[in-house]
Amino acid sequence: MDNRPIGFFDSGVGGLTCIPTLQKLLPNERVIYYGDTARTPYGSKAIDTIKKFSFQIADYLVSRDIKMLVIACNTISATCIDDLRKRYPDLPIVGVIEPMAERIIRDQRGRMEHVPIGVIGTKATIGSGVYTELVKGQDADTQMYSRACPLFVPLIEEGIIDDEIMDLTIKHYLDDFIKEHEIQKLVLGCTHYPFIKKNLRRLYPQLELLNPSAEVIGEVKRILAKKDMLADEHMNLEHQCYASDLSENFQNMIDMVFEDDQDVKVKFKKFSAEALD
Numbered sequence: 001m002d003n004r005p006i007g008f009f010d011s012g013v014g015g016l017t018c019i020p021t022l023q024k025l026l027p028n029e030r031v032i033y034y035g036d037t038a039r040t041p042y043g044s045k046a047i048d049t050i051k052k053f054s055f056q057i058a059d060y061l062v063s064r065d066i067k068m069l070v071i072a073c074n075t076i077s078a079t080c081i082d083d084l085r086k087r088y089p090d091l092p093i094v095g096v097i098e099p100m101a102e103r104i105i106r107d108q109r110g111r112m113e114h115v116p117i118g119v120i121g122t123k124a125t126i127g128s129g130v131y132t133e134l135v136k137g138q139d140a141d142t143q144m145y146s147r148a149c150p151l152f153v154p155l156i157e158e159g160i161i162d163d164e165i166m167d168l169t170i171k172h173y174l175d176d177f178i179k180e181h182e183i184q185k186l187v188l189g190c191t192h193y194p195f196i197k198k199n200l201r202r203l204y205p206q207l208e209l210l211n212p213s214a215e216v217i218g219e220v221k222r223i224l225a226k227k228d229m230l231a232d233e234h235m236n237l238e239h240q241c242y243a244s245d246l247s248e249n250f251q252n253m254i255d256m257v258f259e260d261d262q263d264v265k266v267k268f269k270k271f272s273a274e275a276l277d
Contacts, residue, residue, distance in 0.1 A: 007061035012040035014192030015072025038244035043122020099215035121189030
C-alpha cells in the first residue's frame with residue numbers, strides 16, 4: 001500500500017474533470033493538482049514551450065513526493081509524455097491519449113462493421129496525429145478523422161459555455177466535419193471538452209461522445225493495483241489543487257466540476273508559474 005498522493009496537471013481547469021471519476025473508482029486516493037491557468041491555452045504554443053512549462057510543473061509535483069503522475073491534458077500527452085517518462089524513469093506516468101486509443105481499438109474489434117470516428121482537440125493534439133497513429137497502428141480498418149478546435153479552450157476558460165457564442169463556435173468547427181465524414185462517435189480529445197458535453201449532445205444528438213476520463217482513471221487503478229500502491233482508507237480526504245491564476249471564473253468552473261460531488265473536499269491555492277522556476 002502507498003498513501004502518497006497522485007499528481008495531476010493540465011494547462012488549465014480541464015484536467016479537473018477527471019477527479020470526480022477518480023473519486024468514484026478510487027475513493028481512497030488523494031490528489032495534488034496543478035492547473036496552469038495563467039498560461040493557458042497550451043494547444044497553440046510551440047512544442048518547446050509546452051515542454052518547458054510541463055517540466056516546470058512536473059518537477060514541482062515530483063518535489064511533493066507523489067507516487068504517480070497523471071498528465072490530464074491531451075496537448076501535453078501528445079507532445080511531452082515520452083520526454084516526461086525519460087525525465088522520471090522510476091515514476092509511473094499516465095497520459096490521457098493511450099487509454100482512450102485502447103478503448104477505441106477494443107470497441108472497433110467487437111463490431112462487424114467499423115463506424116467513422118471523429119477526434120476533436122487542440123491544434124497541437126490534432127497536429128501530432130497521435131490518436132490516428134495509435135489506433136490505426138493496431139486496427140488499420142478504423143476510419144479516423146480529426147478536427148482542431150482551437151477556440152474551445154479559451155471560451156471554456158472564460159466560462160462562455162451556456163451561451164450562443166459557444167454553440168455557434170461548435171457549429172463552425174463541427175457541422176461540415178460531422179456531415180462530410182458521417183461521424184458516429186466523437187472523441188473529446190481535450191479534458192476541457194466535457195464542459196461542453198451538453199452543448200454537443202443538444203446540437204448532435206445522434207453522436208456517441210467518448211470521454212477519456214473513465215479510461216484514464218481505469219488505467220491509474222490498474223497500474224496502482226499491479227504495483228501494490230493503492231492507498232488505504234483515508235479519513236477526511238482532501239484534494240489539494242493549485243492554479244497559476246485564481247480568476248473569479250476559475251471558482252465557477254470548480255463549482256461546475258464538483259456540483260454532483262458535494263462530499264468531495266477540495267482545497268485551492270494560487271501558486272504562480274514564476275514560482276515554479
